[in-house]
Amino acid sequence: MRITTPILLAAALAAGPALAQTSPAKNNVAIKDAHTVDDGASRSGANSFTQAQAREHIAKSGFTNVSGLTKDAHGVWRGTAKKGARTLHVGLDFKGNVSTGK
Secondary structure, eight states: OTTHHHHHHHHHHHHHHHHOOOOOOOOOOSSOSSOEEOOSOOOOSOOOOOHHHHHHHHHHTTOEEEEEEEEOTTSOEEEEEEETTEEEEEEEOTTOEEEEOO
16 A cells, blocks of 8 residues: 555646646737727727827727727727718727727
8 A cells, every 4th residue: 555655646646737728829919900990899808008099099990080088997998089071989999999889
C-alpha cells in the first residue's frame, strides 16, 4: 500500500494538465479598424471610447452634426447625428459598431 499511494499520486498529478480543457481563441477585437454602420442593436459592454473619440468615430462612419452624446448604463454612447437631410438617433458600442435607431 505504501508504494501504490505515491504512484497513484504521481499519476494523478501528471494527468491533471491533460484533463484541463482549453477554449478556442476568440476573435474579440475591441475596436474595428473600419468605420461601419451596423443597423442592428448596439452591444452592451465596457466602452473605453472617450466622448471625443465616439464623436469622431461616428463622424467617420458618414454622419455629420454629431451631438448630445452620453454613455448609457450599458456602455453605449448615444446621441443624434445627421445622415443627409435626416436627423437620426445613433449609438456607438464598445466594438466600434455605429447603429441607428433608439
